[in-house]
Every structure is written in structure tokens, then in C-alpha cells.
Amino acid sequence: MKHSARIIPIYAADTSGVCSALYELGGMTVVHDASGCNSTYTTHDEPRWYDIDSMVYISALTETEAIMGDDAKLVSDITETASKLSPKFIALCGAPVAMMIGTDYQALAIEIEENTGIPSFCIQTNGMHSYLKGASEAFEAIINRFCKEDNMPQKKDSVNILGATPLDFSVNGSIKSIKQWLYTEGFSTVSCMGMGSSLEDIKNAAGASVNLVISYSGLSAAKLLKKRFGTPYVTGVPFGQKFAGVLADKLRTASKNKENLFPSSERFTNGSNLSIVGESIYSGSLARAIELEYGKTARVLCPLETSTELQAESDGEIPDEESAEKELALASGIIADPLYKPICPNDVPFYRLPHEAFSGRCYRSEIPNMIKESLKATVFRDI
Amino acid sequence: MLKSLKTINETKAPEISIAKAAFPEPFITGLEYNAPARGTWNIVHTGMLIPESHQIFICAQGCLRGVILTAAEMNAMDRMSWVSICENDFLDASLEDDIVNGTTEILNKMETLPPVVLVFLSCVHLFACCDFAITLKELEKRFPTVDFIESYMTPTMRKSGLTPDALMRKQLYSPLKPVPKNSKSINIIGNDRPTDQSGRLITMIKKSSFVIKDITNCKSYKAFLNMAESAVNITYLPTTYAAGEELERRLGQRHLHIPLSYSYHEITENFKRLSVELDMKIPDFSEDIRKAEKALEAAHTEIGNLPITIDYTATPRPISLARLLTEHSFRVEKIYSEAFVATEEEDFIWLKEHAPNILLASTVHPEKRFLKKEIPERKVLAIGQKAAYFNNTPYFVNIVSGGGLYGFSGIIRLAEMMIEASLKPKKTKELISYKGLGCESCL
């Protein structure tokens, strides 16, 4: 499949998703890559890099090592570093060349664990998918490896927040605000994957009575927790005062009835052609918040992986620049990352909503914290 | 002495005293950390030097992301396009077709065709053994008015043959075609920034009534192509040497490589060679040397015994610089670099003997992630962004790749910059976060 763009950038890749999801958990993440994956991730995809230490490394694969399939060097380098730095776990993932030479990550993880005695696992990335896939699989791996087994009593009105990475939420206080909102709504937070929680918190994830999925990267984790512990999940980000209220009610209902709910995609579909471009749960929640606050409908155009339960009827998918341009041409107003502007019609209002996974740090300071805020007062005065 | 140097083994530690260090690579490489100092130029910045050029990267998503956002931060997304590749492209053998068809699609969408397009392939193309020459031939057939530059983003091959930086600089000049030579035109090639205009290098050339051409001053693609008429190419950075050799082979432009150095002797020898090339009388350099001495003395008066650290991003000759500073009683404490160019060997040996306690430090060693915090708070003067970062210091000289400084005047300017840096603290975190020092930035 040929996928090209003349003018818009590309979303962060799976390797960045892995690193981002595991960043704060005290483990060591190694990307089997020559160079590039690390500077890209640490420059554009990881706002925490300068101020919060985390053991994210690359293997610094060379041509000769790739030709020879020299896995022994990778294993010994990881073993040696781990013995010095004592990470809580070792996660291994890889870039395209490592895939081409058929690197067997599973086998390497087993070997590394045998050498170090440190829990080790792999995430099958190849740098050819979006961050959502990498982050999803990283969260799943952490749950599989560390969540304590069944029979843990579930505490009433307690929540895991799933799918928190700076790639979708930046580091602008949004995640703290979500926890604060949960608290004022009478919920306690068991864990937040993967910002603001430790590996110890995540080990207790089975004790939550409901899971709040705030991005697509938390969805597969939610499904896994549902399967393993029966915990129901609710999708949505508490944007805007009104939707925050709805979402809190949905959490209570889901918790009580043990059913999954998708308020981020329960939207009216007729009328306005205000289009929001972005990750499906984030954008769906914003569309719902706008609907409740402004009485206007909005549709989500999703350029990333998504699933049908996360989409309202009128939503669309824009996997490439050409389809994005076509859909955006139909819009009456557009909320999107500023780097979409060049392919948007000129005569349509454009509302800037930077997305870290797309424009990186270009507009980081502009990324709003819309949690439980009046959108009219803070972000979109005149939609 | 040379012999004993060869018998020293590399170390697994993140730092080692120069007395015990191996040359040219003191450290055994393993996993690598990435320090958040972004000022060095990458292939996108360098490619953008060609006026009116457009870049097309054909890579996996992960590899595309960094280069595309480099362009985005430069506010140059209108000069950057991409084709992403996925697993299936390997299975259905469409990698080569995708280069041609993807590029065609992008160019067909453009309102006006650019005169020159840099087509970048990635490691996977080389591993899949794609025939780059054939694909470019096809593109040239489809777009006869466009010059295509065979360009590489192949970090896996970074230790095979030319470094990525040197390869990029070599490819950059590939559109230059043989034209009749203008004996009064001279190029300075391979640099990211113009050479200090007040320095001896420039004034000597101008005095001999030569016209100087430099890609950093070219306003149009035509002006860039006109560099082909110059009789001589001057290079002085190690990464530009291959470009000079290639142009000599291909266009018959004489290549004069006068390596950036901080040794009065080497600088003098370089200028003598330049004089011969310019057919001018060899100037007397004693006044230049006196001025340099005076500048270093003034710097030392101000800086005194302040610890100084230098990194390889500031200059490709950190060892030569460390020697100059040591010879002038400065207290050089640490040099950050994974490897040194061959021309550093003599000064390396000198420092082993005369300043054996200078530490050499890796910038990528996994433990460097945490070493930053172990440094006690004290005033340190850093030359270069990585040295500034690792020492957590606001007192630093913010230059990359020699900073366009050359010769005696370069030393004088550097001494002045050291004084400025030691007196006036900088916002290190902010300043070192800009990619490609000197490029436009949206941050």
C-alpha cells in the first residue's frame, strides 16, 4: 500500500507509543534501532524527556550487526545495562530493519529475563504503525505481566484511567484535572495508565470498579481488564462542564450495571458539518461536549486507528492526505491541528487544536486543558 | 608513542581520563541514550540549503516522523512531502515502484514543479537491495525539467563508509554539472553557515579579487548551479571532505581541504596552501597570532580557573581546541565525544602527556541519563550544547560545527564568546531545544 502526503505531517509511530506508555513505570524500554527512533521520540514525541528521567534507549544497531543477525550483542548490551541500572522491567521493541531481518523479540525477551532475573517482555513494533498501536500493546503487556490475579476485591466507585499519554494529552495538567474531576464526582483513582501512576498502582488495577478509557490506546487494555476481572469500561474525556457531568453519570451506571458504555460516540448526527480531526475518543468527547454546550452537532474525522463503537454515524475516517482533503472540503468549520490548515478550504473557519502526536512540540504551549472547563470561556468562543 | 596508543583498549565506562583512553574511539558502544540538545543540523536542514528545492522522504512512519517535524518546525512543510512504506511493500516487491509512483503522485499535485527534488531512501530500501539509480532514471524520464538528488536517510549504515552527514553533503552538490571554468571564482562548500566574513580566509580570497560562492549565500537554484563554474572548492570541516573530492573527480574543480584547527602552526600551513592556490604572496601571520594571543589572554583573565567542558557538537576538533586552551592555562576538565577524527591524533597524544587528567565522556552511554544530577552545583563554562546539558550549566558558548569560525580570527571570536558566556547566563533548556541552530523555528 502506498500512502503519501504532499504537505501534512505523519503521526507518531508505534515505537513512540510504546516508550510513551511505559515512560513513568520505572522500567527500561529498548528500541532495536540504529538511531533516529530515539531522537525523534525524545525531541518530538516526549515532552517529559528533559525533566523526568526514564530509561528509554536504542540498541544502536549497525549494518554489520543487521546483516549478521547479531542478537547476542543486543542481549549482552541489555543485560549489562540492566545489571547496572536495575529497572523494574525490560521492554523490547523494534524498528523497520529489525523487522526485516526477522528479529525474534519473544525469544530475546525470554533470554534477557533468564540473564537478568528482571521481568522482560516484547512489543511487536516495526515503526510502520501509529503510536496508538504501540501504546495499546504496551499497556496490554504491562497488565498481562503485572496486574495481580483475580479475587482482588473491587472497591466501590474506584477507577482506572486508561490510555493517558502525552501524545494525546500533552503535559498541560489535563490528566491531573481528570483525577481531580473524578475525585469531586466521588470516585477514587486506582491507577492512571500511563501518566502519574507507578507500576505498584497498576498492579492493583483489578481493584477498580470501572475503567475510564480516555484514548484509543487504552481501549484494548480496557477489554483485557474486562475479560480478566469483569471490570466494565466507559469511553470519554470529561471535556466541558456538561459532558463531564454526563460522563460521571455514565461511570456510575457502568459500574453499577457492569456494562460498557461509549458516551464519546453517543452523538446526534444530523445538521452541522463542523468537523473535528483527531484521535477518536478525544475528538468524540469534544464533539459531544460541543453538542451539549453549544447545541451544535459536530462530526469526527479520524486519521488514526479506531473502531466502530467509538464512532458516531456521521463520523468519517481519513487515513491519508487525499481523503482528508476531500472530507475537509465538505466542512462548514474545522477543529484540527494547525498543520492540517494548508489542506483545509480557505473560506471555512478553522479552530486550532494542536495534537502532540501530530505536530509534536510545534504548538505545545497552545494545547488547551479542556477538562470540565467551559469551552466557550476557554477555547472556542465563537463556534 | 603512536604504537602505545594502538594498544589501549576501549572502555565500557561512560567516562575515562585521556591518559587511559583509546583513540579514536575511547568507548565500547552498547545501548544508547539521547541527550536533549538539538542544535546540530540534520539531513533535512542541510537539504533545505538548496534554494527552491523540495524534499521527498520514502520511509516507514517512525523514520518519517522526525524529518517531517524538522521541516514543520522550520516552517517549511511546503518544501517537504513523504511516502510511507508498510510490511506488504516487502512482500509484493513494490518498494521500487512506490518510490517512482509516490514521487510522481506528489509532483503531479504540485502547482509548479520544483527545479530540484531530493529523494530520500531509508535503510530498508538498502536492505531490500532496491536499485536507486534505476528509479531515479525513471523519474528523470517522467519529469525532464527536474533534477533529482539521490539522498539517503540510512542510519543503520552510519558506520559503513561515509557518515550520514558526510554523505548528505556529498550528495547535496550532485546537481552541479560540468560547465566552463571561471578561474576567478572559488567555492567554499559543505558548510551549513557562512564563514566569518571578517576572517583571514575570506579577506585573503577577496583581496585576490576572487568571487566567493557558498551555498549558504545562494538565493536561487540557478545561483547554486553556478557554483559549478568555480575553479576551486575549499572545504574545512571533516564532513565536507568527501564532497570536495567528489567534485574534483566529477567536475575537475580543484579541492583544497584546509581543516578547521586551533593550532597556530596548522592554521598557518593552511593559509600558506591557500596563498599558493590564489597565486598570492604568503602573508605575514605574526600580527594575527599576536591578536589571537591577546584575545586568549583576555579570556583567561576573565575566566581564570573556571572548569571548561567541550563537546563534539561545538567543533569537530574538540581535542585541538582543548590543547589550545590547555596551552593557554585554561582548565579544561572534560571533553564529550564518542569518537575523534584522525587529524586529532597528534593533539590527543599531546594532551595524554600534558593534561592526563582531562576526562573524556560519552554522550550516549546509558548511565549518562542519570549522571547529570550527580554533578554538584558549581560554575562550569561549557563550549557546546551537550556539554552545557550534561553540566547543567547556563554558562555556555552556543555554537555547532565550529560556528562558521575559522583560523586566527576564529580563535579570537571564540575567546570573546567564552568571555560572554562566562559572564552572562543563558536559558540552556530553551536554547538547546531548537533544532538546527540558526534555522528558522516555529517554537
Next chain:
Amino acid sequence: MIKIAVYGKGGIGKSTITSNLAASFAALGKKVIQIGCDPKADSTTNLLNGNPVMPVMNYLREYDREPEKIEDIAKEGFKGILCIETGGPTPGLGCAGRGIITTFSLLEDLKLFKKYQPDVVLYDVLGDVVCGGFAAPIREGYASEIIIVTSGEKMALYAANNINTAVNNFEDRGYAKVKGIVMNRRSVEREEEKVTDFANKAGLPIIADIPRSDDIIRYEDMGKTVIEGDKMLHVSQIFLKLAEQFINDGGSNE
């Protein structure tokens, strides 16, 4: 310069035929280089009396740096034939195809052809065109003529057909062209008929017919080609004649 790439199914006798052809050229006074492009690295062993040369990939692995001179990775064998093996990774690991390309570019850096000035270069290539790397020897600048070795066995003919198809796919690219088929007999029933039938369909001539020969095996056990062993043997004469044919047709003008 005559530059020939020899292809064929694994185990069909490519190395035997390449080495004997190399020995024949050398016996006819030509300066020859033989480059084995197979991770097994056993192409040139019968030119070296069984004392193998260090493959390029082994050199890289062992010394962790590129060779500085041709002698590091080449050895002179029978009548001064320069023997080189690309070698490759341990089976099941890495990327052998890229290994071939890397070796070629190393040889270029070492200015092999310029320094050695060969009259004939022979590339002995792994079994089939399995990935881009194994097609490298037929790219512009390397081989200009291809020999396909086959017997009358079904799988050998199948492989021969695949190779011919792959080469035809590159028709517009200025890559090497197939010179013809060398029939390496394996005592298959109606062998000649089957190979001729394939050759006719593919529009290719059979340029040599190598009989099944105990002499070949006997001399190989001694680490020799039949040319070195006994030039007067019938089978030796066939190789010599094939070499003469190439010389008479002339190589590319480089």
C-alpha cells in the same frame, strides 16, 4: 572484460562449473577473479586446494571493521586466480542479501578491478534469485552475462525458469543478459530432451553439456578442479572450449 554470473538451483554444481570455468580461463592465460556470493562460502575451495579464504562477512564479524586492503579478504589460487567469498550470517539470522551488496561496495572501495585489472570476473551466486541482494551481481557494473546451470531434474529446471523470468523482468534496466544454459548431467531419464525443451521455450542456447564425471569428484576430493588435475580429460576440454567461446565472443568494453 568478461563478467559472468552463474546461477542455478542449490546443489546443481554451480561452484564446480564456475571454478572449472575460472581455471579454464586462467589456463588460457587470462587474469581471473572468482567471487562466491553464497553464505556457505565454498565456491572457491577447489581453486585453493581446500585452503579457504576468509569470507568478507567473517572478516567484518571478526575484526568489527572494514578490511583495509584486498589481501585481507582475497587469496590467490590456481594460476593466480583471485578468490573472494562474500560469506554471510549464520543461517536463520540477519540478511544475507544485504551482505552481498555490502561486500560489492567494499570491493569497489578497495578498487578491486582497478588494482587487479582482471580479464575475467566470475560471480557464483546462491541457488536462486531469492531477494534483491542475490540479483546484485547482475546489476549494471557487475556481471554482463549470465549462465544458468541446470540438469534435467524437475526442480532444477523449475529454478532455471525462475531465474530466467527474473532476469527478463529486469530487461529495461541494462542488467546482465542470459548467455545460455550449461547442462550439468545428472543421469536423469531423457535429460537432454528435457533441458533442450526448456531451452527452446526460453529461447536460450545450451552452451555446454557437462557429462556426469567421476573425474570431477576425484579431483574435488583433492581440492582441485579437473583443469588443474588433468587438462586433457574429456570433461576438461568441454570447460576449456566454453571459456574459449566466451573469449571469442568478447566481453563488455570496459
